[in-house]
């Protein structure tokens with residue numbers, strides 16, 4: 281957890297209950313009295329941010345209803361959805377629109393006397409009215425139903441006008457796959473039949489601190505599972521698309537010899553499952569991905585992974601293996617904007633990413649899952665570039681790759697003593713290097729601006745110092 285998020289949690293734990301208690305006390309202590317004089321502006325963390333709108337406008341929808349036997353307002357949509365008598369937070373100076381829908385067949389209205397604003401009476405179920413006014417003073421102001429007894433029995437809430445809009449910070453589970461989450465090398469064996477089971481899962485995930493994104497994934501994580509087969513295997517791939525998906529999904533494996541890499545046979549609608557079988561003719565490190573139109577948007581949203589087809593006899597043993605994939609995201613708001621982000625098709629088509637990530641999220645391989653190894657060990661990184669569009673100049677700062685299996689070509693002689701390897705979108709490289717000096721080794725795409733947009737990973741190496749190789753000072 282970052283310092284900033286720790287601070288936020290402590291702040292929220294200490295301050296929010298106090299503010300809520302104050303608001304409740306004020307609201308229930310003087311139910312029938314005239315509106316209180318606007319006081320100091322409360323801190324913003326207890327507020328429901330504007331359902332829609334910018335600094336210049338804010339729109340909310342409320343529905344009348346019954347809660348615990350009393351008439352209330354219930355929020356509709358956005359951050360106030362299903363909240364009873366929600367606090368409506370708007371920036372100072374905003375043009376406010378509150379739509380009221382009659383949801384319970386009683387007669388109701390809504391008024392905010394501090395802004396000389398009151399609606400018509402709604403009598404029929406489903407009737408609507410809109411209250412419009414400008415929030416031209418800062419403070420907390422009651423809204424309520426003016427029909428006799430309704431405010432007193434519970435039909436009241438607050439409008440809070442702040443100097444600026446409350447930032448909408450969003451939280452969701454991590455979708456990051458641990459780079460150490462990959463199967464061990466296969467035992468020595470001949471070719472055989474292998475079954476692979478994958479599931480397309482659409483889910484809300486944490487893209488960066490305070491920022492979320494709707495990922496499309498294989499098996500709920502990014503990248504999808506690391507698949508490991510042997511050359512000559514007959515591989516049957518099952519792909520299920522979860523019933524709660526909104527999109528058709530599919531799979532194209534670059535290890536396949538056959539039309540569309542399987543994707544023509546494997547377009548799977550929500551709630552369905554399909555299978556196909558291929559023979560792994562070629563050893564190598566291959567990307568797989570969803571290939572449903574628009575393919576770029578499925579890749580940009582997280583639907584990719586890698587399959588290793590081991591050569592006969594397997595790969596030479598190493599001490600540590602890691603699974604790392606780079607990709608770009610194209611969001612409608614700039615890098616670092618808090619709140620939920622949507623895919624921007626315009627940016628995607630213009631190849632102008634807002635985020636660059638390893639394993640799906642900012643901080644995935646630094647804050648969440650740094651790579652760990654020890655002095656004296658040899659490390660192997662299976663590195664893939666999911667794109668969808670941009671190549672990677674993969675580099676580990678302070679290390680030289682002893683061996684690079686360029687383009688994932690495992691049966692070609694490796695390049696030796698390499699500083700950075702260029703990996704195309706939809707391509708891969710297998711790199712190996714020995715660890716000689718302990719410390720923090722940052723890795724990235726040496727197109728360095730991308731490090732400022734999320735693309736940083738960390739290899740933590742522990743063990744004895746090696747002053748004969750690296751030390752401070754002169755001789």
Ligand SMILES: [Cu+2]
Nearest residue numbers: 529570578583
């Ligand atoms: Cu897909």
